[in-house]
Amino acid sequence: MTHELPYSAHIRAVLVMGLPLIGGHLAQLTIGLTDTVMMGRYGVPELAALSLSMTVFSVLFLFGSGFAFAVMPMVAQYAARGDEPNVRRATRMALWLSTGFFLLALPLFWFAKPLLLTLGQTDLVASNAQAYLRIAGVGLLPALGVMVFKSYLAALEHTRAVLWITVAAAVVNGLANYALIFGKWGAPELGITGAAIASLFAHGAAFVGVVLYARLRLPEHQIWFHFWRPDMEMLREVFHLGWPIGLTTLAEVGLFAATAVMVGWLGTVPLAAHGIAMQLSGAIFMVHLGLSNVATVRAGQAMGRSDLSYLTRGTMAAQVLSLGIVVITVILFLGIPETLIGLFLSPDDPDRAQILRVGTLLLAMAAVFQLVDSIQVIVLGVLRGMQDTKVPMLIAAVSYWLVGMPVAYVLGFPLGYGAGGVWMGLSLGLGLASALLYWRFWHRQVPHLSGLALARGADGD
Structure with missing residues (x-):
């Protein structure tokens, strides 16, 4: 017979797990806000291109994050059963699928200008947007990887790690933006290209952070051991x-x-x-x-x-x-x-x-x-x-x-x-x-x- 927890215990559990996740989402929101504010102070044409570029990136990122979100319920269920091999398998194949999605999306970033011109954007805005997306678009790969690991860590109730890694990425993004957009601290003034490099750097730093945390705190799952080996059965499950x-x-x-x-x-x-x-x-x-x-x-x-x-x-x-x-x-x-x-x-x-x-x-x-x-x-x-x-x-x-x-x-x-x-x-x-x-x-x-x-x-x- 299953013991029923009182509602008060469930509410406490939701708050303990949820508050760090809420903080992480708000920190993620500040990244886009910081980009917008800084580029707005640099120039209106660049701001228009950045807004358009961030929309394109966000749509593809959120679409591709479906495989990362699939990790959350799968890992939670496997962990509740004590099935650690399947925890590893699901996380790995989500990384495989996220990489595949990135490769499919990359041409859209690289050839963004003709697509945007077809949609009625001006030549200046389309050119600036393509310059941004050719660099920042590479960051889709680590960004999707971060989402996979965030889902994996959240499913295992390591939500504080998710919060602090996201906060750190927001800080890195803000500092790199300030230096590279405006040419501060000895860095070249790169405008919208600087914003793209800052975005790529922030996603890369966040990915390194989640990988290191998982390796140090959850070594039993060995996510990267024989990572190159295909697991078609689990890949199909994560995909579906x-x-x-x-x-x-x-x-x-x-x-x-x-x-x-x-x-x-x-x-x-x-x-x-x-x-x-x-x-x-x-x-x-x-x-x-x-x-x-x-x-x-x-x-x-x-x-x-x-x-x-x-x-x-x-x-x-x-x-x-x-x-x-x-x-x-x-x-x-x-x-x-x-x-x-x-x-x-x-x-x-x-x-x-x-x-x-x-x-x-x-x-x-x-x-x-x-x-x-x-x-x-x-x-x-x-x-x-x-x-x-x-x-x-x-x-x-x-x-x-x-x-x-x-x-x-x-x-x-x-x-x-x-x-x-x-x-x-x-x-x-x-x-x-x-x-x-x-x-x-x-x-x-x-x-x-x-x-x-x-x-x-x-x-x-």
Whole structure:
């Protein structure tokens, strides 16, 4: 008979594992913010090219990270069973698949200019973006490697290491950016090329950090011993679990990118307000994402132990903590929207009043979708921990692109609600995804697992 932990114990466990992961996600967010701020002070054309380049890199990085995210539930489940050989096998093959994805993506970085020109970018922006991506794109390989090791370490509850390695990478990136963009401390002034070199250096340093930590603290797994040997059975398992995760992430990232494009059709003021609201919402989302990662690990552990109570109670603990963050967010977004938006604006900006007006409306919309977004990201994390990824991928594709996006367009343009209408469509897509994912977990997966548990009990009798 399985001993049921009280909810308070689950909440403590989620916080102990989750706070370092949340800190790591926020540190990762500061890397992009630092790049944007420094390049903004260097030059507007370079900033435009950097923003475009980071979008291209991020889309490919998040898509390719599906194999890394697959490591988290697999390693958690194997570790719960004491199956160390499979911990090693899954991590290795995720590194193999990540390397393969990098090789496929590399030509897109190298020949970025003609692709961007085809998409309507100016020659100057496309040239600068290609210069950045030819260097920073090489960093996709260590970046994906870091994601694999982060998932491996998180699944083994070494979350503090994930935090401090990410913080160190953010510091390295900031210092290298300052030196190479502006030509400080004896370094040459390289502008956007300097930013690319700094990015490559930061990803490389982070990769060295995670590899050394794993080698020193977890030598029993011997990740690199006979690394070159193929393991086709495990490679197929990681691939089948990972590619739907990558497409699910791509569907959500693509939704937010598409809404930015649509708001851009409305003019620079709505786009600026949209960007600020997204920055604020994105920072809060990192908290929910950290809790979702914990939910993935703990669901994987529950599956490894065949412990239904651990699964359901752990899910509720993560969801309650996530909803607590939602309450705080709603109070802030509705209570002091102008103060929050003002952090991103110069006091003498001629468009300040208009941006504040539009931004206040968008933060009110963000307060609404925080609720549904928190539900969907936690349940999605749990389903990944149960290695249920294909149906959630279909749910995401339908909710975001067949419902959310068309509604966002209709409300924003034919019906004339502007940026607020676009965000209503965004909220609807996220809401539908959260409802369907919630239904799949509580009304399909949990009853199914309960039936299996009862059947095993009857066999045992």
